[in-house]
Amino acid sequence: TQLLEQSPQFLSIQEGENLTVYCNSSSVFSSLQWYRQEPGEGPVLLVTVVTGGEVKKLKRLTFQFGDARKDSSLHITAAQPGDTGLYLCAGVEAGGTSYGKLTFGQGTILTVHP
Amino acid sequence: GAVVSQHPSWVICKSGTSVKIECRSLDFQATTMFWYRQFPKQSLMLMATSNEGSKATYEQGVEKDKFLINHASLTLSTLTVTSAHPEDSSFYICSGRGPYEQYFGPGTRLTVT
Numbered sequence: 001t002q003l004l005e006q007s008p009q010f011l012s013i014q015e016g017e018n019l020t021v022y023c024n025s026s027s028v029f030s031s032l033q034w035y036r037q038e039p040g041e042g043p044v045l046l047v048t049v050v051t052g053g054e055v056k057k058l059k060r061l062t063f064q065f066g067d068a069r070k071d072s073s074l075h076i077t078a079a080q081p082g083d084t085g086l087y088l089c090a091g092v093e094a095g096g097t098s099y100g101k102l103t104f105g106q107g108t109i110l111t112v113h114p
Numbered sequence: 115g116a117v118v119s120q121h122p123s124w125v126i127c128k129s130g131t132s133v134k135i136e137c138r139s140l141d142f143q144a145t146t147m148f149w150y151r152q153f154p155k156q157s158l159m160l161m162a163t164s165n166e167g168s169k170a171t172y173e174q175g176v177e178k179d180k181f182l183i184n185h186a187s188l189t190l191s192t193l194t195v196t197s198a199h200p201e202d203s204s205f206y207i208c209s210g211r212g213p214y215e216q217y218f219g220p221g222t223r224l225t226v227t
Contacts, residue, residue, distance in 0.1 A: 042207050042218035100211050107157040
């Protein structure tokens with residue numbers, strides 16, 4: 001069973017459309033990160049959320065952490081072809097002694113067509 | 115942000131040979147480093163957690179005798195894939211645990227022929 005369920009796994013949209021990616025779990029996380037990865041490169045951190053109910057904005061990207069710290073969402077407004085990539089959520093389980101081990105969701109492959 | 119490098123960035127080897135991948139934290143000390151593997155269009159799968167000066171902790175299903183990890187200093191961890199087979203072909207990514215987050219390397223593409 002996947003600890004972090006990320007959906008959808010694939011998303012193909014037209015430039016200018018909005019989209020939301022979800023990350024859900026039955027576990028509580030002390031922090032949750034969103035990454036973007038290009039083919040052949042390592043993941044690049046977009047944001048870290050730590051407080052339940054927290055909302056962070058990064059230009060056209062809005063990240064939300066659920067009140068119970070079990071889920072998160074990434075919303076992109078007016079998507080552009082440059083947003084194309086693999087988006088990953090990852091979290092550190094609360095209360096663990098795991099040296100900050102990250103658990104990753106399955107990833108969302110986003111393709112934005114011009 | 116902090117920088118993590120990996121070497122080599124890609125490697126092709128013959129079946130049965132061993133390959134060593136290096137992961138270096140360039141501007142911070144990483145007491146803990148993590149090794150992941152990633153198949154095409156899939157997420158990262160944690161293989162092992164490496165702590166400086168001690169044995170690595172492997173995730174369930176990862177063969178510790180096949181994937182040898184050494185973390186001899188605060189800035190260097192190595193992953194050696196022993197007796198590599200074509201099914202070991204993958205993208206291997208390391209990360210170093212910094213003071214606020216994990217910093218990921220650029221990855222190493224391993225192809226076993």
